[in-house]
Amino acid sequence: MTSQTLQKVDHSALKANQLFIIFFSVLAFILNQPILAAFVALVMGIGAVLKTTGFGIIYKSILKPRGWMKPDVLDDNPEPHRFSQIVGFVFLAAGSTALFLGSSVLGWALVWIVIALASLNAFGGFCVGCAVYYWLARLNAPGFGKQPPAGTFPGMKPKAGVTA
Numbered sequence: 001m002t003s004q005t006l007q008k009v010d011h012s013a014l015k016a017n018q019l020f021i022i023f024f025s026v027l028a029f030i031l032n033q034p035i036l037a038a039f040v041a042l043v044m045g046i047g048a049v050l051k052t053t054g055f056g057i058i059y060k061s062i063l064k065p066r067g068w069m070k071p072d073v074l075d076d077n078p079e080p081h082r083f084s085q086i087v088g089f090v091f092l093a094a095g096s097t098a099l100f101l102g103s104s105v106l107g108w109a110l111v112w113i114v115i116a117l118a119s120l121n122a123f124g125g126f127c128v129g130c131a132v133y134y135w136l137a138r139l140n141a142p143g144f145g146k147q148p149p150a151g152t153f154p155g156m157k158p159k160a161g162v163t164a
Contacts, residue, residue: 007078012069
């Protein structure tokens with residue numbers, strides 16, 4: 001494994017983002033409101049462009065200051081998390097588009113894929129998009145240059161206190 005500089009990544013911000021993605025996407029399905037799924041896609045897309053979590057503003061302005069969520073800052077790479085958010089954006093944008101075009105089975109299936117993967121990350125600590133990022137890096141795909149933190153399985157949340 002090559003030497004690399006890790007950054008501080010607040011995994012509580014990531015988890016809050018995932019929880020809001022899950023909540024609003026499930027609500028969109030229950031209420032049969034494709035516009036709500038499109039809203040989640042938009043928030044994720046804006047977050048990816050700004051290199052932050054889409055729903056991070058809620059974490060930073062409400063959840064963290066009130067002590068409802070404590071920071072969980074770990075040495076990690078932010079790039080795989082951004083890649084994962086971009087993939088989620090693409091799936092939700094495609095799902096929303098399908099829903100608006102009348103293809104409800106395809107649209108809701110794509111929304112539910114995002115719900116399932118965000119749930120796996122939020123509740124299981126495994127980020128499929130991050131794993132894909134790291135696997136693409138192993139294949140030397142252009143734009144995918146980071147390796148998982150030392151001692152971390154690709155896609156798993158890094159352990160606190162583990163250094164390279």
